[in-house]
Amino acid sequence: MMRKVYAGVALRELRMNKALTQKEFAARLGVSLSYLNQMENNHRPVSAAVILALASEFQFDIGTLDVGEADRMVADMREALADPMFGEVTVPLADLSLTASNAPALARAFLALHRQHRETQDRLGTLDEQLSTERGGTGLAPLPWEEVRDFFHYCDNYIDPLDRAAERFAEHTAPGTSLAAMRDWLDDALGVSITLSAAHPVRRYDPQTRTLALNTMSDPATQRFQIAHQIAILAHADLLDATLDLARFRSDEARQIARIGLANYFAGAALLPYGSFLRAAQEVRHDLELLSHRFGASLEQVAHRLSTLQRSGAKGVPFFFVRVDQAGTITKRHSATRLQFARFGGACPLWNVHQAFETPGRFLRQLAETPDGVRYLCLARDVSKPGGSFDAPVRRYAIGLGCEVSHAGQLTYADGLDAEAGPFEPIGVSCRICERVGCHQRSVPPLERPLRVDPNERGLLPYRIV
Structure with missing residues (x-):
């Protein structure tokens, strides 16, 4: 069943950018003035005929009519309104949908205000605990991380200029062929040499000696990723700065954290170039292990990359991706689907991602249904990371990847499952809004x-x- 698309804000912005009156705009779209007025106010969905007219008359990218951002804002507002500070206040879902569609700037302002309130409460709570226990240290949460996380969240975790730059880099230098090829390129193009030692951290760059130190205990996929990260920092600094300038972060800390995130994005896109990776994913029906072997990447890198294939005109299957620790805390999250994750706390305990720790080395499959009636195929697997020695700590995580069941046929993991009849596990976002x-x-x-x-x-x- 096709979803109705309400795009009043996009229609108004297009009309105003073209300096057209409503009457002129309606005539070019082939609709009545009253019909256009209803669409611009989200009282009626955009019809298929109007979508075709937008593409033919204005060369409008209809891919931008995706309502994913509105869905995310609705989910975020519902969770914010579940805060005890609002008491018995109940806002109908229809009102939230209208706000996200008709007044997205107001919705973002509300979410920013609530986030600031939560941050203030966290600071006061931490300070109160410190005063009562007379412990040293600040213990305050690194608030810029939240700002950076929201930046990627509302970009659909896809940064087009950076993604295309990484793809061009991969095409011209073929860095994915081997670790040696990437080392040679770094030396020839940038004059940076690489040293390997078990005493080094995962990555450390010395600008004075132009030496990149990597830990020899890291697996090849990690070493290649760290080299690509450094290439982004050195060879694409202007592009990173331009993206950061557009983001307008509130603090220098957030800007520097985002720089690392953007360099990581470039690294993932360089090792898994958009076009070739998308074709390979479709060819092997999104088999994560086959993709991991083909591109020399880790399962986590492959799963995360699948969730970023949102390029206009060449979109992949819309996936959600999440990583959780053993306590159930979400450490990475992104969703190109209607499924949204709790901004605070852990994920629903009925979700199979929590069971992945019990079955290391195995993919778990789950057919699940959220309270809004949307059904998903969910995958989960542990991605524990050994410390490299007997007494080194093991970092234990689990990743979750999934899509709506309408796309399940494109995944090898759907074989043998009845994606139509189920049974479907009832999952939610968080207990407070479920x-x-x-x-x-x-x-x-x-x-x-x-x-x-x-x-x-x-x-x-x-x-x-x-």
């Missing part, structure tokens, strides 16, 4: 639903959700 009544893993009640507490009765929970 409306499921009978969930046996619920930790806290939903803030948008009234409760009934009966001291004479106990079911799955000590209360009933009305």
Whole structure:
């Protein structure tokens, strides 16, 4: 079933950029003035005929009519409104959808205000704990990380100029052929030599000697990634700065963190070039292990790259990607689907990504359904990272990758599953905004639903959700 597309903001912006009146714009689209007015105010969806007219009359990229950003803002606003500070305030989902579609700037301002409130509360809570326990150190959360995370989140985790620059680099230098080829390019093009030693950190660059030190215990995929990261820093500094200038971060700390993130983005895009990687992914039906072997990348790098294939006119399967630690805390997240992740706390305990730690080395498959009725094929696998010696700590993570079941046929992992009939596991985003009544893993009640507490009765929970 095709989703209805409401794109009032995009229509108004296009009309104003072309300096057209509503009457002139309606005539060129072949619709009545009243119909255009209804579309611009999101009272009616954009019809197929209008979409075709936009493409033919104005060469408008219809791929930009994707409502993914509005969905993300709705999910973020729902979670923000679940904050106890709002008490019994209940905002209908329809109102949130209208705000995200008609007034996205207002929605972003609300989210920024709520985020600032949460940051202030976290600071006060930390300070109170420090004063009561008389411990040293600040312990304050590195707030710029949140700002950088939101930057990538609302860019759909796809930075077109950087992605295309990385693809050109891969085409002209063929760095993916071997680690030696990348080392030679770095030396020939930039005059940077590489040293390997178990005493080195993962990566350290000395600008005085123009030497890049890598840890010999790192696997080849990690070493290649770190070389590509350094190439981004040295050879594409102007492009990184231009992107950072557009982002307008509030602090220098956020800007520097984002620079590292953008260099990492370039590295992933260089090792897994968009066009060739997309074709290979389609050819092997998104088999992560085959892609990992073909491109010499880790499973995490491959899974994350699949979630970024959102280039206009050449989009891949829209995936969500997430990485969690053993405590269930989300350490990386991105979604090109309607599934959104909790901005605070962990993921739904019914999601198979938590079970991946129990079955190391195996892919887990799950058919799941969110409270909004959307169904997904979810994959999960542990990606533990050994420390390199007997007494070194092992970093344990699990990754989750998935898509809506309408795309499941393009994945080898769907073979043998009935993506139409299920059964589907009921999952959610977080307990505070999940409306499921009978969930046996619920930790806290939903803030948008009234409760009934009966001291004479106990079911799955000590209360009933009305």
